[in-house]
Structure formats: structure tokens, C-alpha cells
Amino acid sequence: MAETEIYRSSTFAPVNIAVIKYWGKRDTKLNLPTNSSLSVTLSQDDLRTHTTASCSDSFTSETLTLNDAPQDISGARTQACLRELRQLRQTLEENDSSLPKLSPMKLKIVSQNNFPAAAGLASSAAGFAALVRSIADLYALPSTPTELSRIARQGSGSACRSLFGGYVAWNQGTQLDGSDSVAYSVAEQAHWPEMRALILVASAEKKDVSSTSGMQATVATSTLFQHRVENVVPGRMEGMEKAIKERDFPAFADLTMKDSNNFHATCLDTSPSILYLNDTSRAAIRICTAINSSAEDGKPICAYTFDAGPNAVVYYLASHTDAVAGVFKGILGSELEGWEGVKGRDVKAGSVPEGY
Ligand code: DP6
Numbered sequence: 267m268a269e270t271e272i273y274r275s276s277t278f279a280p281v282n283i284a285v286i287k288y289w290g291k292r293d294t295k296l297n298l299p300t301n302s303s304l305s306v307t308l309s310q311d312d313l314r315t316h317t318t319a320s321c322s323d324s325f326t327s328e329t330l331t332l333n334d335a336p337q338d339i340s341g342a343r344t345q346a347c348l349r350e351l352r353q354l355r356q357t358l359e360e361n362d363s364s365l366p367k368l369s370p371m372k373l374k375i376v377s378q379n380n381f382p383a384a385a386g387l388a389s390s391a392a393g394f395a396a397l398v399r400s401i402a403d404l405y406a407l408p409s410t411p412t413e414l415s416r417i418a419r420q421g422s423g424s425a426c427r428s429l430f431g432g433y434v435a436w437n438q439g440t441q442l443d444g445s446d447s448v449a450y451s452v453a454e455q456a457h458w459p460e461m462r463a464l465i466l467v468a469s470a471e472k473k474d475v476s477s478t479s480g481m482q483a484t485v486a487t488s489t490l491f492q493h494r495v496e497n498v499v500p501g502r503m504e505g506m507e508k509a510i511k512e513r514d515f516p517a518f519a520d521l522t523m524k525d526s527n528n529f530h531a532t533c534l535d536t537s538p539s540i541l542y543l544n545d546t547s548r549a550a551i552r553i554c555t556a557i558n559s560s561a562e563d564g565k566p567i568c569a570y571t572f573d574a575g576p577n578a579v580v581y582y583l584a585s586h587t588d589a590v591a592g593v594f595k596g597i598l599g600s601e602l603e604g605w606e607g608v609k610g611r612d613v614k615a616g617s618v619p620e621g622y
Contacts, residue, residue: 270324273368275404277317279396280310281381281389282427282434283463283579285522285571286502287529289477290485290495295342296444297423300485301499304435304452304506305427306581308463315389317377317396319404325372332377332393339375346420347398348373355405368405375400390477394421395428415449424477431455433510435503458513460584464591466598468546468576475540477574483536490535494528515583519569522581523554526571542574550578550594557593 282305290300328348330339339345356369375397379389398418402409409417415426419436426448427434432455439447475483484491502521509517533540543551551570558566568582568590582590 270322271366272320272322272324273366273371273404274318274320275400276319277396277400277403278310278314279317279392279399279428280307280431281313281392282307282424283571283573284424284427285518285569285581286499286506286525287573288423288436289481289529289532290491291423291481292438293442293444294482296447297343297419297421298444298447299423299436299438300495302436302438302503303424303427304433304503304510305424306433306461306463307428307431307455313381313392313465315377315379315392315396317375317393317400319397319400320374321368321371321404322374323371325374328372328374330375330377330397333379343394343421344397347394347417348401350417350420351398351401351405351407354402354407354409358405358407373401390422391424391428394418394425397421398425399429412448412450416444416447419444419447419449432457435507452507453510458510462582462584462587462591464578464580464582464594466546466550466578466580466594468544468550468578475542475574480533480536480540480542480574483538483540484532487537488532488535491532494532498528499525515567516565519558519566519581522569522571523566530572542576543572544576547572547576547578550580553594553597554580557590561589 284303284305286302286304288299288301288303292298292300328339330337330344339348352369359365359367359369377393377396379392381389395418398414398421402414411429415429415436418429419426423436427436430449430451433452434449435452436449437446439445441447502525505517506521508514509521530543533542554568554570557568561567567586568580570578570580572578580590580594
């Protein structure tokens with residue numbers, strides 16, 4: 267009997283950490299956001315998902331494993347991504363009969379993260395970006411990162427930004443079908459390569475309230491949220507793009523901290539209240555504030571931001587490594603009680619490889 271061929275493709279996708287936060291959906295099915303957002307993609311040497319997608323006539327069921335544990339693949343979000351990718355492959359196969367018929371074959375997807383899942387470290391972003399990219403490669407789709415970002419967004423909103431390296435915006439879009447709700451590059455990593463991020467893991471536990479349900483509750487109950495969406499974020503998106511283009515760290519830092527504060531204020535304003543920050547998170551805020559107030563010219567040299575969890579990400583420039591990472595490492599190393607189990611890591615703002 268002839269051996270059945272197995273087709274396979276592997277990819278890495280990096281984590282991104284937003285400096286203008288996505289929080290709120292105007293369409294929960296398509297993951298269309300209530301505001302645009304902007305993030306920095308971290309180096310995939312440090313934090314990333316590695317995914318291998320394979321397909322074969324010999325596979326009898328479709329499977330997905332994450333960190334060796336089988337995952338439910340039947341969820342609407344995963345299915346939306348698989349359906350769109352299959353459809354694109356099918357069109358290629360219809361137009362070129364010499365191509366192997368991969369679209370009807372069952373898929374086997376194997377993913378590994380090198381960081382704790384669901385701890386507010388945007389695991390779903392790297393996860394869905396890697397899933398979409400690995401299948402797009404397996405199917406040899408000619409799609410651009412922007413087109414793939416439209417698909418990855420349906421898996422998890424923030425995933426659309428992990429299709430690019432460097433500084434990335436996600437345009438909320440205006441179309442009902444989500445066709446213009448896609449990510450684009452604001453600047454390559456090489457534009458501002460001095461950017462660094464310190465990840466302070468305050469807890470590697472799974473978060474209490476998932477991003478999806480948390481943001482739904484905020485949209486439904488917070489009055490502050492309306493103000494954020496209408497009056498706060500649009501100006502910040504412009505200001506942040508400008509800060510990045512001009513490599514203006516004080517402006518970048520100011521907007522980053524203000525937007526994290528504003529997002530967590532809308533969480534507090536949700537009924538019942540959503541509290542992602544803990545005492546360790548608040549200690550990190552105080553340390554950043556102290557570092558910034560001791561800066562020579564009074565301009566900020568570090569910026570904290572928190573996603574839907576207690577872990578802090580602190581951005582700073584390489585020239586201030588001693589003044590920022592050095593101070594945190596000194597504190598985390600010995601002096602501050604209650605920081606046990608907290609890990610600090612230097613992570614460069616990353617780029618994705620050529621052709622990614
Ligand atoms: C606080 O992208 O995880 O990290 O679209 O429901 O999967 P879903 O949400 P998700 O939300 C991320 C929220 C955030 C802010 C951000 O990354 O912009």
C-alpha cells in the first residue's frame with residue numbers, strides 16, 4: 267500500500283503588548299472592537315508560540331494541542347479561522363488543478379508557548395497568530411500579513427497585531443463585515459530598536475475574569491467606558507503614532523501609562539468591579555513613578571502597562587537599562603517582601619523574520 271503523504275508547516279509568532287488598549291467589542295462574533303489599539307511586538311526569541319500545522323488524508327479527526335494538552339477545536343473562533351483559511355486554499359485548488367487537494371484533509375495543530383498561558387501575557391494573541399500563519403504557510407496562501415490579520419482577529423482580537431513585528435496598530439474599521447478591521451505596521455522594529463520591555467510576572471495563575479467576558483461586562487455596565495471610547499482613545503492613537511514616528515520616549519511613556527490607568531479604571535467602573543491589579547502590580551506602579559520622578563530632566567524614562575492580569579510590562583530605552591531594569595532587579599532580587607516568585611526579564615521589542 268502506498269504511504270499517505272503528510273504535509274507540514276511550522277512557524278513562530280511573537281507576543282504583543284498594547285500601549286493603547288483594545289477593550290470592548292462592537293461585534294462579538296467577528297471580534298470587531300469599539301476602539302483602535304496599538305502595541306509593541308516583543309522579540310520572539312523571548313516570548314512566543316511555536317505552532318506546527320499538518321494535514322493528511324490519513325488523519326481521521328481534527329486536533330489542536332497546546333503545551334501537550336488537547337484543546338477544544340470546535341469553538342466558533344477557531345472554526346472561523348479554519349473556515350476562512352480552507353476557503354482560500356480551496357480557491358487556489360480550483361484555479362490550479364496541479365495543486366494537491368489539501369483543503370478537504372483534516373488538520374493536526376500542535377502549539378507550544380514558552381510563557382504561562384492565560385496569565386495576562388497575551389497568550390491568545392501569539393496563539394492565534396501562530397495558528398493562522400502556520401496553516402497559511404501549509405496551504406501556501408499568497409495572503410499578506412494584513413489579510414491574515416483579518417482572519418487572526420476572529421480567533422482573538424489582539425492576535426491580529428502579532429502578524430507584524432515592531433510597532434503595530436489595529437484599525438477598528440467601519441465596515442459591518444470587518445473587512446477593514448485589520449492591523450498595519452506603524453514602524454518597523456529597526457525604526458526604534460532601543461525599545462526594551464521588562465516583564466514582571468506577579469502571578470502565573472490563570473486570570474479570574476477572561477478578557478472576552480471582562481470586556482463584555484465593561485461595555486454593558488461602565489459609563490466611564492463610553493467616555494474612553496468616544497473622547498479618550500482617538501486622540502491617544504494619533505499621539506502614540508506620532509510619539510513612535512518621532513521616537514519621543516517621554517510622550518510614548520506618558521500615553522502608555524495613562525492608557526493603562528484609563529483601561530483599568532473602566533474595569534473598576536464595571537459592575538461587578540473587575541480587579542486585575544494586585545498589591546504587587548501597584549508596587550510596580552510606585553517603583554516606576556519613583557524612577558520617573560528621579561529622572562534628571564523630569565521626563566519619564568519608564569512606562570508601566572497592565573493587560574487583563576496583574577503582570578506588569580515596563581517599557582524603557584536601552585540607554586536607561588541601569589536606571590530602570592537595574593532598579594527593578596535590585597528590588598526583586600532581595601529587598602522587597604512579597605515579591606517572591608516574581609520574575610523580571612529583559613525583552614527587546616522584537617521583529618518577525620523576513621517573509622513572516
Ligand atoms: C487587555 O484579544 O485577549 O490585552 O478578542 O476576546 O480574545 P478577545 O480578547 P483579547 O483581549 C486583549 C485585551 C488586552 C488589551 C490589548 O491587548 O489590546
